[in-house]
Amino acid sequence: MSVEVQPAVAVNPLQPSSRRLFRRVLRSPTALTGLFLVAFWVVLAVLAPILPILPPNDQDMIAMGNPYPSAQHLLGTDVLGRDILSRLIFGARTVLQVAPLAVAVAMIVGIAIGLLAGYFGGWVDMLIGRLSDIVLAFPVIVLYVVLISNVGPSVFNIVVATTVASAPGIGRIVRGLVLVLKHQGYVDAAKMRGESTLHIMFVEILPNCRGPLIVDACLRLGYTIITIGILGFLGLGLPPPTPDWGGMVRETTTVINIWPHMSLIPSGAIVSLVLGFNLLADGIGEGNKQR
Amino acid sequence: MTARPVLSIRNLQVEFRSGEARTLVVPEVSLDIMPGESYGLVGESGCGKTTTALAVMGYLGKGGRIASGNIFLEDEDLVKASPEHLRSVRGRRIGMVYQEPASTLNPTMTIGRQLLEVPIYHLGMSKAEARKLVLATLEDVRMPDPASIMQRYPHQISGGQQQRIVIAMALLARPALILLDEPTAGLDVTVEAVVLDLIMSLRKKYGTSLLFISHNLAQVAKVCDRVGVMYSGVIVEEAPVAELFGKSRHPYTQGLIACVPDVRAGKQHRTLMPIPGRIPLPSERPGGCFFGPRCMHAVKGLCDVSAVPLVQLADSVHAVRCLRAEEGVAPPAAVTGGELKVAPVLGEGLSVTGLSKIYDAPQGGKLVANDDLDIAAARGEILSIVGESGCGKSTFARIIAGLDTPSRGRISFGGRLLAEAGRKGRKAAAQRTVQMVFQNPDGTLNPSHSVGWPIRRVLAKFGLARSAVDVERRTRELFEIVRLPVELATRRPSELSGGQKQRVAIARAFASNPELVVADEPVSALDVSVQAAVVTLLLDIQRHNATTMVFISHDLALVRHIADRVAVMYLGKVMEQGTVEEIFSPPHHPYTEALLSAVSVTEAHQGGIRLTGDTPSPVNLPKGCRFASRCPRKLGPICDSEAPPVQAASPTHEIACHIPLEQLRNPPPLAARPGSAE
Numbered sequence: 012m013s014v015e016v017q018p019a020v021a022v023n024p025l026q027p028s029s030r031r032l033f034r035r036v037l038r039s040p041t042a043l044t045g046l047f048l049v050a051f052w053v054v055l056a057v058l059a060p061i062l063p064i065l066p067p068n069d070q071d072m073i074a075m076g077n078p079y080p081s082a083q084h085l086l087g088t089d090v091l092g093r094d095i096l097s098r099l100i101f102g103a104r105t106v107l108q109v110a111p112l113a114v115a116v117a118m119i120v121g122i123a124i125g126l127l128a129g130y131f132g133g134w135v136d137m138l139i140g141r142l143s144d145i146v147l148a149f150p151v152i153v154l155y156v157v158l159i160s161n162v163g164p165s166v167f168n169i170v171v172a173t174t175v176a177s178a179p180g181i182g183r184i185v186r187g188l189v190l191v192l193k194h195q196g197y198v199d200a201a202k203m204r205g206e207s208t209l210h211i212m213f214v215e216i217l218p219n220c221r222g223p224l225i226v227d228a229c230l231r232l233g234y235t236i237i238t239i240g241i242l243g244f245l246g247l248g249l250p251p252p253t254p255d256w257g258g259m260v261r262e263t264t265t266v267i268n269i270w271p272h273m274s275l276i277p278s279g280a281i282v283s284l285v286l287g288f289n290l291l292a293d294g295i296g297e298g299n300k301q302r
Numbered sequence: 303m304t305a306r307p308v309l310s311i312r313n314l315q316v317e318f319r320s321g322e323a324r325t326l327v328v329p330e331v332s333l334d335i336m337p338g339e340s341y342g343l344v345g346e347s348g349c350g351k352t353t354t355a356l357a358v359m360g361y362l363g364k365g366g367r368i369a370s371g372n373i374f375l376e377d378e379d380l381v382k383a384s385p386e387h388l389r390s391v392r393g394r395r396i397g398m399v400y401q402e403p404a405s406t407l408n409p410t411m412t413i414g415r416q417l418l419e420v421p422i423y424h425l426g427m428s429k430a431e432a433r434k435l436v437l438a439t440l441e442d443v444r445m446p447d448p449a450s451i452m453q454r455y456p457h458q459i460s461g462g463q464q465q466r467i468v469i470a471m472a473l474l475a476r477p478a479l480i481l482l483d484e485p486t487a488g489l490d491v492t493v494e495a496v497v498l499d500l501i502m503s504l505r506k507k508y509g510t511s512l513l514f515i516s517h518n519l520a521q522v523a524k525v526c527d528r529v530g531v532m533y534s535g536v537i538v539e540e541a542p543v544a545e546l547f548g549k550s551r552h553p554y555t556q557g558l559i560a561c562v563p564d565v566r567a568g569k570q571h572r573t574l575m576p577i578p579g580r581i582p583l584p585s586e587r588p589g590g591c592f593f594g595p596r597c598m599h600a601v602k603g604l605c606d607v608s609a610v611p612l613v614q615l616a617d618s619v620h621a622v623r624c625l626r627a628e629e630g631v632a633p634p635a636a637v638t639g640g641e642l643k644v645a646p647v648l649g650e651g652l653s654v655t656g657l658s659k660i661y662d663a664p665q666g667g668k669l670v671a672n673d674d675l676d677i678a679a680a681r682g683e684i685l686s687i688v689g690e691s692g693c694g695k696s697t698f699a700r701i702i703a704g705l706d707t708p709s710r711g712r713i714s715f716g717g718r719l720l721a722e723a724g725r726k727g728r729k730a731a732a733q734r735t736v737q738m739v740f741q742n743p744d745g746t747l748n749p750s751h752s753v754g755w756p757i758r759r760v761l762a763k764f765g766l767a768r769s770a771v772d773v774e775r776r777t778r779e780l781f782e783i784v785r786l787p788v789e790l791a792t793r794r795p796s797e798l799s800g801g802q803k804q805r806v807a808i809a810r811a812f813a814s815n816p817e818l819v820v821a822d823e824p825v826s827a828l829d830v831s832v833q834a835a836v837v838t839l840l841l842d843i844q845r846h847n848a849t850t851m852v853f854i855s856h857d858l859a860l861v862r863h864i865a866d867r868v869a870v871m872y873l874g875k876v877m878e879q880g881t882v883e884e885i886f887s888p889p890h891h892p893y894t895e896a897l898l899s900a901v902s903v904t905e906a907h908q909g910g911i912r913l914t915g916d917t918p919s920p921v922n923l924p925k926g927c928r929f930a931s932r933c934p935r936k937l938g939p940i941c942d943s944e945a946p947p948v949q950a951a952s953p954t955h956e957i958a959c960h961i962p963l964e965q966l967r968n969p970p971p972l973a974a975r976p977g978s979a980e
Contacts, residue, residue, distance in 0.1 A: 196740030197748040199705055200756060200810060203738055204763045205730050218750035 032225070035298035042294020045229075048287025052280075056104040065094040067101040067254045078270055089263055089273050099280055101254040106284070109166055109249075110235040113173035114228055121178040122224070125185025126212045130193055136186070143179035151176050155238060159247040166249065169242065173235055184227055188220045222295075229292035233285040240281045256281050306376065307334035308478050308511040309358070314371035316350070316357050325584045326369070327353050328535040332612070335479065340505060340512040342526030342543070344519060344558075346829040348581050350535035351515045355481050358513070359398060360388040376478065394424040397472030397480040397510075401487045403464035407456035413467055414452025420474040435474065442507070443470045443500060462493035466500065473504065479511045486521065490690035491856065492913040495900035498525055499912060517829065519562055520859075520901070523547055531555045534582055534592040537612060541620040551620065551627045553597045561834035563863035565886065565901055574863065576835030580799060591625070599626055650717050651681035651850045652702070652818060657711035659697050659874075663921045670920055671697040673874040674711070679867055681716065681817070682848040684841075686865035686882075688855060688897070692917055694874040695854045696741075699822045702852055703738040704728045715818055715850070734764045737816040739840075741823040743803040747795035753806050754781075754791030760813040780809040784839060801832035805839065812843055819844070822854045837864060858901050862886055867954075870894050873920050873928040880955030889966035891957045892935040927960065935961060 036042040055062070065071075071084070075092040078084075086095040128139040146154075158172040192198065193216060201215050242248045243257020251258060256277040263273035316328040328350040335341045343351045356362050358373055360380060373380040375395060380388065392398070400406045408416055414436070421432040440448035443466040456464055465485060472480050482501070486494040502525060505512060516522050522529055523543055530540040531554065539552035550556050560575040579596040588594055590606035597605070604625055612623045659672040671694040679685035687695045700706040702713060704721060712722040720732060728736075740746045747753060757777050760766070767773040781788040784805040795803055804824060811819050824840065825833040841864060844851050855861050861868060862882065869879040870893065878891035885894065899910035913932045924930070930941040937960050946958045957966065 195748075196742060196746035196807070197756065199700075199703075199738065199740060200746065200807075201759075202705060203703060203733060203736075204756075204760045204814070205733050206759070206763065215748055219748070221750070 032295070032298075036291070036294060039294035039297055041290050041297065045287045045290030045292070045294055048283055049291060052103045052284050052287070053107060055100045056107045059100045059104050062100065064097040064100060067097045068093060068252045078273065080272070086276055087270075087272050089259065090266060090270075091262075095259075095273065095276055098254040098259060099256070099277060102256045102259060102277065103280070103284070105249060105253060105255055106236055106239055109169055109239055110232055112166070113170045113235050114177070114231050116170050117174040117177035117231065118181055118224070118228060120174050121181025122185050122217065122220075124178060125182035126189060126217065128182060129186035129189025130208070130212055130216070139182065139186075143182055146175060146179045151238070152241060155242060156245065156247065159242060164242070164247050164250055169239065169249075173238065176238075177231055177235075181224075181227065181231075184223060185220055188223060189216055192216045192219055226292045226296045229288050229295065233288035233292070236281060236285050236288070305337055307374075308337050308339075308376060309333075309335040309513065310372075310374040311354070311358070312372045312374070314354065314357060314373060315369040316353050316362065317367055317369045318365045319367065320365055326535070327366075327584055328357070329584075329587075330371075330536050331532075332371075333530055333537065333540070335511045335513060337478075337511055338505075338509045339528060340514060340526045342514045342516065342522035342529040343532055344516055344522050344529060345532035346517060346558075346581060346831060348534075348583075349532040351532050352483055353535075354532075355398075355483050355513065355515055358481065359392055359396065360385070390424070393420060393477075394475045395477050395479070397475070397477040399465070399468050399472050399480065399482045399485045401484045403461060403468045404456065406468050407464060409456055411455075412452065413454055413456060413459075417452065417467070417471055417474065420471060424475045436470075439470045439474055440467075442473070442504060443467075445470070460493075461489055462497060465489065465497055469497075469500065469504070473508065473510070476508065477510065479513065481513045481515070483515045484517070485514075486518075490917075491858070491900045492690065492896055494521075495910070496912050496914075501525060519547075519558060519830070531558070534587060535584065536592065536623060537621075538593065538623045539621065540612070545620055549620075551615070551622045552593075552624050553599050554593045557596075558830060561831050563834075563837075563857075563859040565859045565862050565898065567862065572863075574834035574838055576838055577831040578835075580801070580832070591623075601626070649681050651683060652677075652679045652685065652713070652715050652852070654678065654702075654713050655711055657698075657701065657713065658709050659694070659701060659706065660709045665921065667921045670874050670923055672701070672708075673923075675876055677869050677876065677879065679850055679852070681850050683866040684844065684851045684853055684864055685867045685869065686853045686855060686861040687869050687871055688858060688861050689871035690856060690897075690917060692873070692920065693871040694920070695871050696822055697874075698871075699738070699820045699852060699854045702818070703736060703820045704733060705738075730764065734814045735817045737811040737814055737819050739804070739807050739811045739819065739821040739824045741826060743800040743807070743827055746807045747798075747803055749795050751794075752792050753795055753798065756810050757791075757806075757813050760810060764814045766814060776813070780813055783812070783843060784809045799832075800828050801836055804828065804836050808836070808840060808843065812847070812849075815847070816849065818850045818852070820852045820854070823856070824853075825860070826855070826857065833860075840864075858897055870897070873917065873923065875928055876956075876958065877929060878955075878957045880952070884952060884955040888968075889951055889957065889963055891959055891966070892933050892961070893929050896934065927958075937961060 036046055070092040071088055071094070072092055075088065078088045078090070078092070080087045084094050084096065086099065088094055089098070124139050128136040154176050155172050158175065159168055162168050198211060198215055201211050206215070239248060240257035243255045244261045246261060248255045248258050259277040260274045263270070267274050311331055311333050314328060314331045315326065318325045318327050331350070331354050333341065343354065345351050353366070356366070357368055358380065362368070368381050371381065375391065380391065383391065407413070417436045418429065418432045421427040421435050422429065427435065436452065437448045440451060445451050445463065445466055451459065459467070485501070486497050489497060498521065501512070504510070514522065514525055526543050528540065528542050529546045530537045531552065532538070533554050539546065539550065539555045546555065547559065550559060554577070557575065557577040561577060563574060564572070577596055582588065582592065588606060590608060591597065591600065591610045594600045594605045600606070610623050610625055612621050613627065614621045615627065654675055654677045657672055657675040658670070661669040661671060663669040675698065677685065687698060689695050697706065701708050701721065707726055708721055708723050710723045713720045715735065718732070720728070720736065747756065754777055757780055758773050761773050761776055767776050777791060778788045781791060786802060786805050790798065790802065798806070821840065825836050828836060837860065843849070853861070853864055865882045867880070868882050868885040870877045870885065870891065872893050877893045878885065886898070890898065896911045896913050902910055911934055913934065915932050918931055924942060926942040926944055927933070927946045930936055933941065940960055946960045948956050948958045949963050950956055951963055957963070959966065
C-alpha cells in the first residue's frame with residue numbers, strides 16, 4: 012500500500028479552462044511529442060494544394076522501371092508510377108477529414124445516449140445499456156466489414172460505421188460520469204431554481220465531463236485512423252484513385268519483397284499519426300489525474 | 303523526574319518539492335513525548351500536523367523530504383535510519399492508526415491474516431503463538447467473538463469495528479508509541495465516544511505513549527495529557543491540557559477555544575468568535591509571527607519584524623510562541639445576551655404531518671427512511687434535526703426542499719401546501735420560497751461556471767431582477783451580505799476556499815428571498831474557525847430576514863448553539879422533540895441522553911453512557927421501539943413488541959419512550975451504565 016502524500020496546503024491556481032488545457036499540453040513532454048506529430052500531418056494536409064509536389068494521381072511511366080527514391084520522386088513511386096510523397100500528403104488530407112468527422116459524429120451520439128442513460132436511469136438506462144452491449148459484443152472490425160461491404164464505401168458510410176461502433180463506448184464513459192455528477196450539490200441547486208432538464212444535462216453536467224471526453228476523443232481519433240487504414244487495406248476504403256494510406260499499402264503488398272518502401276512508407280505514416288493522437292491523449296490524461 | 307522521552311522531535315523541517323518549486327510545509331517543530339504520555343497535536347487543516355506524523359513514520363513519499371532536524375525514537379535518530387531499518391521500526395516500535403479504517407485494511411485479505419502478519423513478521427512468532435496473541439488483543443479492544451471476526455473480511459464489519467481492528471493491529475507488537483491521526487474522523491458520535499474510551503483504557507493498560515492528532519479540541523481535552531497547538535507548520539503553544547484550556551496564552555489558541563460551540567450554551571448566551579482571515583499558505587507566510595495578520599493583539603513594529611521563538615514561561619511546563627505572552631493577552635471577550643435575542647415568532651411556519659418516505663430496498667423489502675414524522679416550526683425559528691448517519695435527516699431535508707417527494711403525509715408552510723404524497727414538482731412561486739444550502743462545499747458550486755453565475759441564474763429564473771444592471775446590483779448586494787469581495791464573482795469555484803464556497807452557497811440560497819431555508823450540514827466539512835464564521839453569518843442573515851430554517855446536523859454542540867427547536871431522529875423516527883432548552887435538559891429520551899453523554903466535556907473521565915453495537919439497518923424494521931436494540935435503559939420485551947407512546951413532558955416537548963416521564967427525569971442509576979465498570 013503506498014500512501015499518496017498530498018500536503019494539505021497544496022493549491023491549484025486556475026486560469027480559464029481552455030488556456031489551462033493548452034498549458035498542460037505544453038508542460039507535458041508526452042503531450043508535446045504527440046502534438047508535434049499531429050501538427051506535422053495537419054500542416055502538410057492543409058498546405059497540400061500549394062506545396063510543390065506532383066499531382067497524386069499522375070503516372071510517371073519512366074519512373075516505373077526504377078521506383079526508388081530519386082531527386083524527382085523524393086520517396087519513390089508506387090507500382091503505377093505515382094509519386095508516393097504526394098499520395099502520402101494527399102492521403103493525410105483524406106484521413107484527417109474523415110477521422111475527425113467520424114469521431115465528432117460518434118461523440119455527439121455517444122454523449123446524447125450517455126446523458127440520457129445516466130441522468131434518467133431506470134428503464135431508459137436499461138434499454139440503452141442492453142443495446143450498447145449488443146453492439147459492443149460484435150468484434151469491431153467485423154462490424155465495419157459487414158456494414159461497409161453491404162452499403163458500399165463512401166465517407167458517409169465510414170462515418171455511420173464509426174458512429175455505430177464507437178457511440179456505445181462513449182455513452183458508457185458519459186453515463187459513468189453523469190451517475191456521479193448528478194448527485195452534486197450544484198445539480199440540486201439548479202433543480203431548486205427550476206432549471207429545465209435539458210439545462211441541467213447540458214449546462215450543469217456535460218461541461219464537467221470535458222476532461223475524460225477530450226482524452227477519449229484523442230484516443231478514438233487514433234483508433235479511427237487505424238480503422239480507416241484497415242478498411243482501405245481490405246479494399247473497403249474510399250474508392251480509388253483517392254489517395255488513401257490503407258489503400259496504398261494494399262496496392263503494394265504483393266511487391267513488398269521487391270520494393271518494400273511502397274508499403275512501408277504509408278504504414279509508417281499511419282503509425283506516426285496514431286502514435287501522435289495516443290501520446291496527446293496520454294499527456295492530457297496525466298494532467299487530468301493530477302488535478 | 304528525568305525520564306528519557308520516547309519520541310523527541312528536534313527542529314524538524316519538512317519540505318515538499320514539485321518540479322522546481324520547494325514548499326517548506328513544516329518550518330520548525332520540536333516536541334517530546336514521555337513514556338506513557340498522551341500528547342495531542344491540534345490545529346486546523348493545512349497546519350502541518352499530519353505531515354509531522356508522516357515524517358515520524360518516514361512516509362513522506364516522493365515529493366516530501368525532511369530538510370533538517372532530528373527525530374529520536376528512544377535513542378535512535380530515525381532521520382538517519384535506512385529504509386530497511388525504518389521498516390522494522392514501523393509497526394514494531396511505532397504503531398499507527400490512520401483516519402480511514404476502511405482504506406487502512408486490505409479488502410482482499412481476511413482480518414485474521416492481516417493481524418497475524420504483525421506478530422509473525424515483527425516478533426518472529428510461530429503461527430500458533432501469533433494467533434493466541436491476536437485473540438487476546440481482540441478481546442482487549444472488546445471485539446465480540448474474536449475467532450469469528452478473524453475469518454471475516456473488512457467490509458463485513460462496521461466502521462467502528464474496523465477502527466478497533468486497526469487499533470488492535472497497532473497494539474499487537476506492543477510498540478512504545480502509537481500515532482493516531484484523526485482516529486475518529488467519519489465515525490458517529492456515539493461510536494466515537496466508545497473508540498476514545500477504548501484508546502484511553504488501553505493506554506492505561508499497556509502504558510503506551512500516544513501522539514494524538516486531531517482538529518477537535520474537545521477530543522484532545524478528553525484523551526491527552528499535554529497538547530501542542532500547531533499553526534502554519536509551527537507549534538505556537540504547548541502546555542498540559544488543563545493549563546492550555548484554562549489559561550491559554552497564545553491568541554490563536556484563545557481564538558480556537560472561543561470559536562468552538564459548546565453543548566452547554568445556546569445562542570442566547572454566547573456568540574461564537576470567529577478568527578478573521580485564514581491560515582496562510584506556506585508560500586505566503588508573513589514575516590515575523592505567522593499568526594500576526596489575523597491576530598487582534600498584534601503590534602506593528604514588534605510582531606511583524608522577525609521570527610518569533612517558542613519561549614518557555616516561568617512555570618516551565620507552558621511554552622508559547624508569542625512576543626506578548628508575558629504581558630498576558632486577554633482572550634476575546636465573549637459577547638453575551640444583549641441584542642442577540644431570538645427572532646420574533648411571526649405566526650404559522652413549517653408544518654409537517656404524517657410524513658413518510660419509503661424506498662424499495664435493493665435486496666427486497668422496504669427501506670423506511672422517514673416514518674410518520676410530525677414536526678412543526680414557527681415562522682422565523684430555526685428547527686434543528688439531529689441524529690447520526692443513516693437516521694434519515696438528509697432525506698427529510700430533501701423532501702422539505704422539494705428535491706424528493708414524500709410517500710405519505712404532507713408539508714405546508716405558512717398555511718400553504720408545499721408537498722403532498724403523490725404530487726410531483728413544485729410551482730416556481732413555491733420553489734422560490736424554499737431554498738437549500740448543501741453539505742459538501744466542493745460539490746456545491748459548478749466547477750465549470752464562475753462563482754457569480756448561479757446567483758445570476760437564480761435572479762433570472764425567478765424574475766427577481768429586470769435588467770442586467772439590476773442583476774449586477776443584486777449580485778453585489780448578496781456578496782456583501784455574505785461578506786465576500788464582489789471581485790470573487792468572476793472566479794472559478796476551485797480558486798475559493800471551503801469557507802468562501804459555503805458563503806457563496808448561502809448567498810445563492812438567499813438570492814431568491816426565500817422564507818424557508820434548509821441547511822444540510824452546511825459547516826460539517828469546514829475547519830472550526832471557519833465554521834464559526836459561517837455559522838455566525840448564517841444566523842445573522844436568518845435573523846435579519848426572519849427566515850425559517852431547517853438546520854440538519856450531527857453536531858450537538860452546534861445545534862445547541864444555533865437552534866430554537868430540536869428534533870432528535872433515530873432510524874427515520876423522531877425520538878424526542880422540543881425547544882432547545884427542553885432537549886438539552888431532563889427529562890431526556892435514552893437516545894438523547896446517550897448522544898449528550900458522548901459529547902459531554904465534564905463526564906470525560908467518569909465513563910458516561912456508551913451505546914453498544916451499531917445502528918441497525920433501516921430495512922424491515924422491528925415493530926417495537928427502533929432504539930430498543932441499543933438502549934441502555936431498555937425495560938423489557940415491551941420495547942421490542944410495541945411502538946412506544948409519545949409522552950408530552952410539556953406542551954412543546956415530546957418523548958417517544960415506554961419509560962414513564964418520572965423515571966426519565968432522573969438519570970439512570972450508575973450501576974446500569976455500561977462502561978462505568980472499567
